[in-house]
Amino acid sequence: MAAKQEIVHVNSSSELQSLFSSTTYVALDFYADWCGPCKTISPFYAQLSDKHAVPGQLAFAKVNVDHVQDVARQYGVTAMPTFLFFKDGKQVAVNGQAAIRGADARSLTAAADKLGGLAKKRAAEA
Amino acid sequence: MHSKVVVIGSGPAAHTAAIYLSRAELKPVLYEGFMANGTAAGGQLTTTTEVENFPGFPKGIMGQALMDDMRAQSERFGTEIVTDTVTTLDLSSRPFKYSTEFNPDETHTADTVILATGASARRLNLPGEDKYWQNGVSACAVCDGAVPIFRNKPLFVIGGGDSAAEEALFLTKYASHVNVLVRRDVLRASKTMANRLLANKNVTVHFNSVGSEIRGGDDGLMSHLVVKNVATGEEKVHEANGLFYAIGHDPATALVKGQLDVDEDGYVITKPGTTETSVEGVFAAGDVQDKRYRQAITSAGTGCMAALEAEKYLAEREDA
Numbered sequence: 001m002a003a004k005q006e007i008v009h010v011n012s013s014s015e016l017q018s019l020f021s022s023t024t025y026v027a028l029d030f031y032a033d034w035c036g037p038c039k040t041i042s043p044f045y046a047q048l049s050d051k052h053a054v055p056g057q058l059a060f061a062k063v064n065v066d067h068v069q070d071v072a073r074q075y076g077v078t079a080m081p082t083f084l085f086f087k088d089g090k091q092v093a094v095n096g097q098a099a100i101r102g103a104d105a106r107s108l109t110a111a112a113d114k115l116g117g118l119a120k121k122r123a124a125e126a
Numbered sequence: 127m128h129s130k131v132v133v134i135g136s137g138p139a140a141h142t143a144a145i146y147l148s149r150a151e152l153k154p155v156l157y158e159g160f161m162a163n164g165t166a167a168g169g170q171l172t173t174t175t176e177v178e179n180f181p182g183f184p185k186g187i188m189g190q191a192l193m194d195d196m197r198a199q200s201e202r203f204g205t206e207i208v209t210d211t212v213t214t215l216d217l218s219s220r221p222f223k224y225s226t227e228f229n230p231d232e233t234h235t236a237d238t239v240i241l242a243t244g245a246s247a248r249r250l251n252l253p254g255e256d257k258y259w260q261n262g263v264s265a266c267a268v269c270d271g272a273v274p275i276f277r278n279k280p281l282f283v284i285g286g287g288d289s290a291a292e293e294a295l296f297l298t299k300y301a302s303h304v305n306v307l308v309r310r311d312v313l314r315a316s317k318t319m320a321n322r323l324l325a326n327k328n329v330t331v332h333f334n335s336v337g338s339e340i341r342g343g344d345d346g347l348m349s350h351l352v353v354k355n356v357a358t359g360e361e362k363v364h365e366a367n368g369l370f371y372a373i374g375h376d377p378a379t380a381l382v383k384g385q386l387d388v389d390e391d392g393y394v395i396t397k398p399g400t401t402e403t404s405v406e407g408v409f410a411a412g413d414v415q416d417k418r419y420r421q422a423i424t425s426a427g428t429g430c431m432a433a434l435e436a437e438k439y440l441a442e443r444e445d446a
Contacts, residue, residue, distance in 0.1 A: 035269040036166030036173060036190060066272045073274035078347065079260035080270055101260055103161045 005053035007046055008061035013070050016061075020089035024122060025058040025115050030072055030082040032065050038081040041103035048109065052116030054123050060112075083108055085115065128221065128235045129155045131436050133205075134212050134381070135242030136162075137169030138422045139412025141196035142429030143240045143436075148203035150437050155236075156200060159211040160227065163246035163378045164265075167209065168193030170244060170375070170413070171422060173266045174289070175296055178318075180422055192422070215239070217385045217405045237443070238407045238436045241382060241394065242429060245375035245413040245420075250284065254340030254348075258369075262348025263340060267293035267370045271300050275347055276368045278302045282351050284337055285372030286310060291319040293372050298328040305364065307335040307353060334358075340369060377414045386410070393417050401432040409435055 010016045010028070019026055029045055031038035049060035065072040065080065075084055075091065083100040085092050094111040131147055133140050136158035147154035158167040166172045171189035178186045201207060213230065216223040221235035247265040249255065255263055264270040267283070281301040283294045286308035294304045306323065311333045313320040323329055332353065338361060339352040351366035377393045379386070387395045387404035394403055394410040401409040409432040412425035 032269070032272045034175070034190075034272070036168060036266075037161060037269060039172075039190070040161060040166040065274070069274055069277065076275075077273050078262070078270075078275050079264065080273060103166070105160060 005049065005055055005059065007049050008059050010061050010063045010071065011068060013068075013074070016063075016071055017089070019059060019061060020086060023056055023059045024088060025119050026086040026089075027058075027060045027112065027115065028075075028084045028086070029060070029062045030065050030075075030077045030080060030084070031062060032080055035080045037103035041081055041105065041108065044105055044108070048112040048116075052112050052119065054116075054119040057123050058115055058119035083111070085111060127155070128237075129153065130236070130440055131155075131238045131240065132157065132222075132224070132234075132236040133240045133242060134215075135159075135169070135240075135244060135412065135414075136167040136197075137171065137193070137242065137244050137412055137425060138196060139244070139425040139429035139432070140169075140240070140242035141193075141200045142426040143242060143411060143433040144200040144205040144207075145196075145203060146430055146433035147240075147436065148200060148205040150433070151204075152437060152440065153204065153206070155206045155208060157208050157210060157212045157226065158197075160209055162211040163243070165244070165246060168197070170247075173247075173268050174292060175268060177422065212381060215381045215385070217382065217408055220407070222407070238409070238439060240401075240429075240432045240436060241386075241403070241408060241410045241414055242412045242425075242432070243378040243381065243414050244425075245377045247371060248374050248376055249371060250337065250373060252337055252340055254342065258340050258342050258346075258348040261346055262342065262367060263369045263371075265371050267297050267372075271297055276300050279367035280305065280365050281368040281370065282307060282337070282353075282364070282366045283370045283372055285374070286312070286314045287372065287374070288315045288319050290372035291315040291323040293370050294323060294329050295326060297368075297370065298326060301328070301368070304329045305366075306331045307337055308333050309336055309356065310334070311357075337369065375413065375420075377417070379414060382408075389417075391417055401428055401435055407436075407439060 085094045100107045131154050133156040144156045174189035176186045211227040213227045214225045282305045284307045294306045297304045334357040338354040341350040343349045354361045394415040396415045411428040411432040
């Protein structure tokens with residue numbers, strides 16, 4: 001088994017681009033330090049990363065909207081927390097949802113399970 | 127699972143009760159919920175910034191930090207804190223029965239219940255609100271203030287109390303200008319907050335004013351707010367990229383609907399001077415039973431009362 005992958009903190013647009021080029025599937029959590037719901041879901045998101053992240057295949061990353069405004073603007077984040085999903089750098093809907101807005105543990109778990117399955121399959125085929 | 131006492135809630139009332147109960151070795155179980163009533167664990171204080179009137183913190187303390195500390199204090203004395211939301215509660219027979227969101231098929235029991243579910247933010251249901259909810263319209267400035275659509279844009283806050291003043295002042299960090307709509311001709315906020323708000327150059331307070339319609343653009347985002355002057359009846363369209371509600375709260379009583387006596391506004395009725403409800407063994411503390419004071423410190427006070435009353439109730443039953 002590969003070593004456990006930590007949550008990736010994205011600090012700039014270029015860091016995000018390099019994450020996209022190194023990793024097939026990326027989940028992004030847009031949050032702010034002030035935001036209570038963001039804080040509530042944060043340990044949950046970390047658990048999902050522990051369970052599903054696969055180096056090179058699936059990464060769980062976080063974007064602090066206060067610090068990395070351009071990325072939040074690029075993806076039209078309008079409420080927090082917002083979770084978006086990417087494949088090869090392109091935003092994709094998971095389970096029919098283009099974005100998960102709010103601390104919605106159930107939808108987030110379902111999306112992570114789905115991506116985790118796809119990532120595992122790709123890793124096995126590689 | 128059976129417990130002598132279960133606390134439902136995560137704010138100052140719930141944690142004060144849990145601190146007293148755990149120190150009395152009653153092994154309380156506290157359900158803090160997972161986004162119960164749409165609010166993070168810690169309750170309404172997690173949607174505020176600095177708390178300046180809680181005794182013991184002369185320099186003020188952030189609402190979230192205060193709640194983190196209260197939670198840690200509950201845990202220190204052995205409170206079992208469960209991050210799950212109680213979704214059913216049956217008070218018709220003893221022990222009381224309940225179940226939770228994440229384990230709906232499991233039924234737990236308790237000899238006593240302390241209801242400290244608080245209150246949740248009210249919405250206005252203006253035309254356009256559903257369409258632009260979370261696309262400009264928000265019930266939590268502190269949660270959403272930093273998103274890019276609000277940067278250097280005109281924003282509106284509706285409400286005239288302390289929380290409206292606080293949200294408006296917080297939003298000046300991001301907005302080009304903050305407008306506050308107050309239905310009456312006077313602010314309900316405390317003198318300190320009212321003066322701070324009126325003195326801020328980046329804030330305009332519009333008295334006798336209400337929002338009447340939310341409008342948006344092709345991008346799906348809110349762009350304008352129609353404001354009505356209730357004194358003259360005149361309506362005016364303002365550019366507005368964000369709208370924040372601070373118009374009060376409704377008590378979170380869905381769990382006990384039809385089981386506990388509530389007043390005409392839905393607040394749980396307690397016997398004056400106590401936290402006893404219409405069902406013996408069920409105690410209510412904090413904002414769920416208080417429409418008058420609604421302060422962190424009064425919530426903590428009633429949480430303490432509820433714990434002591436539950437302890438006495440349990441002791442008397444054991445003796446009998």
